[in-house]
Each structure stands twice: as structure tokens, then as C-alpha cells.
Amino acid sequence: MNESFIIQTRSLSKRFFAVQALDAVDIAIRQGEIHALVGENGAGKSTLGKVISGIIRPDSGEVIVKGISVSYTSPRDALIDGITTITQEISLSSKQTVLQNVLLGQEDARGGILDFRRMRQRYDDIRALTGFDIDPHLRVNSLRMADQKKVEVMQAIARNAQVIIMDEPTAMLSGEETALFLKTVRHLKSMGMTIIYVSHFLREVLDLADTVTIMRNGQVVRSAPTRDETVNSLVTTMLGKPMEQMYPHKVLPPGDAPVALEVKGLRSSVFQQVDLSIRAGEILGLAGLVGSGRSRLVRTIFGAEDISGGSIRVGEQAFLPKSPQDAIRAGLYMLPESRKEQGLLLKQSVQLNITLPHLRHVSSFGGIIDSRRERSGVVELIKALDIRVSSPATRIRNLSGGNQQKALFGKWLFKRPRVLIIDEPTRGIDVGAKQAIYELIAQLASEGLAILMVSSEIEEILGLCHRVLVMRRGQIVSELDEAQKTLTEDNIMRAAFGTTIEQVDG
Numbered sequence: 021m022n023e024s025f026i027i028q029t030r031s032l033s034k035r036f037f038a039v040q041a042l043d044a045v046d047i048a049i050r051q052g053e054i055h056a057l058v059g060e061n062g063a064g065k066s067t068l069g070k071v072i073s074g075i076i077r078p079d080s081g082e083v084i085v086k087g088i089s090v091s092y093t094s095p096r097d098a099l100i101d102g103i104t105t106i107t108q109e110i111s112l113s114s115k116q117t118v119l120q121n122v123l124l125g126q127e128d129a130r131g132g133i134l135d136f137r138r139m140r141q142r143y144d145d146i147r148a149l150t151g152f153d154i155d156p157h158l159r160v161n162s163l164r165m166a167d168q169k170k171v172e173v174m175q176a177i178a179r180n181a182q183v184i185i186m187d188e189p190t191a192m193l194s195g196e197e198t199a200l201f202l203k204t205v206r207h208l209k210s211m212g213m214t215i216i217y218v219s220h221f222l223r224e225v226l227d228l229a230d231t232v233t234i235m236r237n238g239q240v241v242r243s244a245p246t247r248d249e250t251v252n253s254l255v256t257t258m259l260g261k262p263m264e265q266m267y268p269h270k271v272l273p274p275g276d277a278p279v280a281l282e283v284k285g286l287r288s289s290v291f292q293q294v295d296l297s298i299r300a301g302e303i304l305g306l307a308g309l310v311g312s313g314r315s316r317l318v319r320t321i322f323g324a325e326d327i328s329g330g331s332i333r334v335g336e337q338a339f340l341p342k343s344p345q346d347a348i349r350a351g352l353y354m355l356p357e358s359r360k361e362q363g364l365l366l367k368q369s370v371q372l373n374i375t376l377p378h379l380r381h382v383s384s385f386g387g388i389i390d391s392r393r394e395r396s397g398v399v400e401l402i403k404a405l406d407i408r409v410s411s412p413a414t415r416i417r418n419l420s421g422g423n424q425q426k427a428l429f430g431k432w433l434f435k436r437p438r439v440l441i442i443d444e445p446t447r448g449i450d451v452g453a454k455q456a457i458y459e460l461i462a463q464l465a466s467e468g469l470a471i472l473m474v475s476s477e478i479e480e481i482l483g484l485c486h487r488v489l490v491m492r493r494g495q496i497v498s499e500l501d502e503a504q505k506t507l508t509e510d511n512i513m514r515a516a517f518g519t520t521i522e523q524v525d526g
Contacts, residue, residue: 280470422453
């Protein structure tokens with residue numbers, strides 16, 4: 021046995037009814053490394069993490085921790101060996117204080133009375149160790165998401181964790197919060213901790229992890245140093261086919277297609293004199309670095325942020341939206357960047373989420389909802405979008421990320437728009453679901469829908485868009501066109517960083 025490996029599995033297998041979730045999985049994780057697990061939904065990576073942490077018992081095979089074969093019956097057994105888990109959903113007691121959460125189950129007491137002085141000293145020791153300056157008396161529900169994640173990390177340290185399994189820990193974080201959390205993960209590594217990191221964010225994995233294990237259909241396909249991998253190589257291995265095949269064949273819209281959206285001289289506190297237009301059937305991309313103004317621009321066009329001047333036209337209809345309702349009435353809809361915070365009501369049903377903006381269209385005279393018409397339209401969309409759900413009444417929080425995103429598309433396709441704005445269409449979903457979303461976007465464009473798309477993934481921009489506007493510091497600085505062969509990764513990056521030669525007016 022190689023003692024540099026803190027965890028190993030041998031021929032680990034687990035079946036759930038007809039699904040073989042793990043199939044003779046062999047993996048070796050070194051002490052003190054960040055070891056990533058990647059794969060499509062259903063590849064087995066989360067199941068593997070749950071077996072290692074004692075949440076699930078395997079059918080066969082063994083888990084070896086610090087050179088000793090173990091058989092955990094609960095997460096408490098794994099915690100005794102220093103193994104714990106942090107998931108994408110916050111698992112803290114939101115109404116309790118930071119101190120109470122960090123030391124939950126580890127409280128100090130004398131004669132049955134909590135020793136708060138000793139507990140505060142232990143908390144301060146953990147705070148000094150991690151460098152997390154969080155007031156112990158604050159309630160957890162008053163903290164931003166990134167700080168709640170830090171509290172979970174401090175809780176793990178209070179429990180003497182040596183191995184932390186992180187399952188999609190950044191899925192619910194904003195870009196800024198993600199950067200802060202990844203800094204935290206690197207700090208944990210510097211403290212000698214071992215991190216098993218499960219994520220759909222492949223660039224994040226390549227920047228963060230030392231080793232990556234690629235899984236497909238419950239099996240390990242390959243483990244390798246991340247320095248030997250690229251996004252392309254990971255996706256190709258995960259899918260079992262070249263990355264280029266993820267994107268549908270690009271068909272340029274007719275040259276005489278009518279203009280569906282025209283923006284002229286748009287001004288706000290962020291922009292000055294922004295011009296753009298999209299034709300029916302065209303996919304126009306907005307590219308640029310984080311903070312370049314892409315999301316602020318589309319939110320402004322949608323009426324979610326204030327406009328100080330300029331004009332917007334949808335087809336022949338001119339309007340300056342004061343709210344998203346104005347945009348929706350004009351036939352301009354938007355899928356927001358965060359489906360969980362801005363797009364969906366997670367505790368509500370799939371049906372309600374899809375029909376909520378359109379209830380007046382399924383209501384009879386007097387405002388009474390025609391439930392038969394409503395359900396019929398939802399069932400039709402579920403089938404057309406291949407949303408994997410047992411019933412329209414299912415709560416949307418119970419769906420996978422990919423199916424939630426499809427439902428979000430369904431929300432804006434229940435009544436077909438003239439223009440669809442999509443901000444980060446595949447954030448936080450696996451590569452298989454991404455391919456389905458790409459095919460949907462291309463299909464909508466082929467049916468004549470004008471699409472304005474924001475994406476931080478250059479591969480998406482190149483794979484889907486007919487034209488691309490590159491933004492920098494709140495301005496459009498370059499226009500790149502598939503038909504003119506100027507739409508390349510090099511040209512996008514040059515424009516984004518301000519090294520491009522060609523500039524466009526506006």
C-alpha cells in the first residue's frame with residue numbers, strides 16, 4: 021500500500037435498482053492534494069463521494085483510508101476518520117449564530133452548562149487558522165453565500181476534518197463569491213488538507229485541482245494531473261466524442277431577414293451610446309471579461325435597470341422599458357444569469373414556474389385560470405424540451421440543474437417571444453445537458469427567433485453565435501462575424517483585453 025494515498029477505492033460498485041451508479045471504481049487520492057471528479061450527471065462522481073463519506077454503503081468493493089480498509093455505516097463513522105462533506109446546498113442552521121454552527125456537536129460544557137468562554141477561544145483559534153474574519157455573533161442567515169460556505173469550512177475544521185469532499189460547492193455562488201471560495205480552497209490545501217472536488221465547472225477544475233478523475237457511466241475513464249488536461253480533452257473523455265460535436269451545425273440566417281431588435285444610443289449609468297441590432301433567426305453573442313458590462317447591458321434592455329437615454333425597437337414597436345413587464349409585453353423575454361436566485365421559484369411546481377408569467381393567456385373571461393389549458397401547454401413543453409420529470413406538479417428544486425435550466429427555457433417559450441435574451445445559458449449544468457441546451461438554442465434560431473446571448477465560455481460563443489459584439493468597460497469595442505470569417509478566439513480575446521486594431525462605432 022502506498023502511504024502517500026490517504027484514500028483509495030478498489031472495485032467499488034453500487035447499484036440503485038436498474039442503474040449501475042458505480043462499476044468497479046478504482047481511485048487513489050494523495051494526502052494534501054485537491055483531487056477533482058468530473059463527468060456528466062449520472063457518471064457516478066457524487067455517488068462515489070457519498071460512499072467515501074459514509075452517506076451510502078457500497079454493494080461491493082472496499083474503501084481504504086490511511087492504509088486501512090473501512091466499512092462506514094454513517095457519516096459519523098467517516099468523521100471519526102476525519103472525512104466530511106460540503107455540498108452545493110447550505111447545510112447550516114440559518115437562525116443560529118456563526119459560533120453555534122461552527123461548534124455544532126462539538127460544544128464545551130461544564131456541569132451540563134455550555135462554557136461559552138472556552139467555545140469562543142476555540143472559535144478564535146479556528147478563525148486565526150483559517151484567516152476568516154467572521155463575527156461569531158452574527159446569525160448565519162445574515163451572511164452572504166460565500167461567507168456561509170466559510171462557516172461550513174470552519175465547522176469541518178472544528179470537527180478535525182482532514183479530508184473535505186466538496187460537491188458542486190460553487191453552483192449557487194456569484195462570480196465574485198466563487199473567486200473568494202476558491203481562494204479558501206487553496207488555503208485549505210496549504211494547511212495540509214485533502215480536498216475531493218466535484219464540479220461541472222471545468223475551467224475552475226483545471227485552475228484549482230492537482231489531479232482530475234474523469235468518470236463516465238459509473239466507471240473511471242482516466243485519472244491524470246490537471247496540467248496534462250484541457251477543457252477539450254475533459255469534455256471529449258466525458259462524452260466519449262470530440263468536443264466539436266457538442267455544437268449543432270451553424271446555419272446563417274437569410275440576409276434579408278427582418279430586424280427583430282434594434283438598440284440605438286442606449287445610455288445609462290454604466291453605458292454610453294450603445295448600438296446593436298439582431299435579425300430574426302440570428303444568434304448575437306456578447307463577449308468580454310467579467311465586469312465588462314455584458315449582463316448590465318442585457319438587464320437594461322430588458323427593463324431591469326434604469327435607462328437614461330436612447331431608443332429600443334422590437335420589430336416595428338419602439339419602447340423604453342421601465343420594468344421587465346414592459347419588455348415582456350413587447351415580446352422581449354430574458355433568461356437571467358442565475359436560475360435559482362433570479363429565474364425560478366424552487367419550492368414551487370414545474371407547472372407554476374413555467375406558466376407564472378403567462379397566466380393571463382390561460383385565463384378565461386373573469387380571470388379564472390383554465391387549468392386544463394394550462395396543464396396541456398406545460399405537458400407539451402415538457403415533452404418538446406425533454407424535461408426529465410415525473411409530473412408537472414413536481415417541485416422544481418427536485419430536478420437536476422440541466423432540467424431546471426430546460427424548465428427556465430420553457431417558462432419563456434410557453435408564449436413564444438420575438439426576441440430572447442439568454443445570460444449564461446449553461447452555467448452549472450453538466451456537459452450532456454449543455455449539448456441539449458445548445459441544440460435547443462440553434463433550433464429556436466432556425467425557427468426565426470432572434471437571440472441575444474451572453475456567455476463567459478468562449479467555446480459557446482464560437483460554437484453558437486453568428487455574430488459577436490465584444491464589450492470592454494461598458495462599451496462595444498469590436499464586432500466579429502462568422503460570415504466574414506472574423507469570429508475567432510484570438511480576435512475575441514484581443515478585443516476583450518484592448519489589443520484589437522479594429523474598433524466599431526458606438
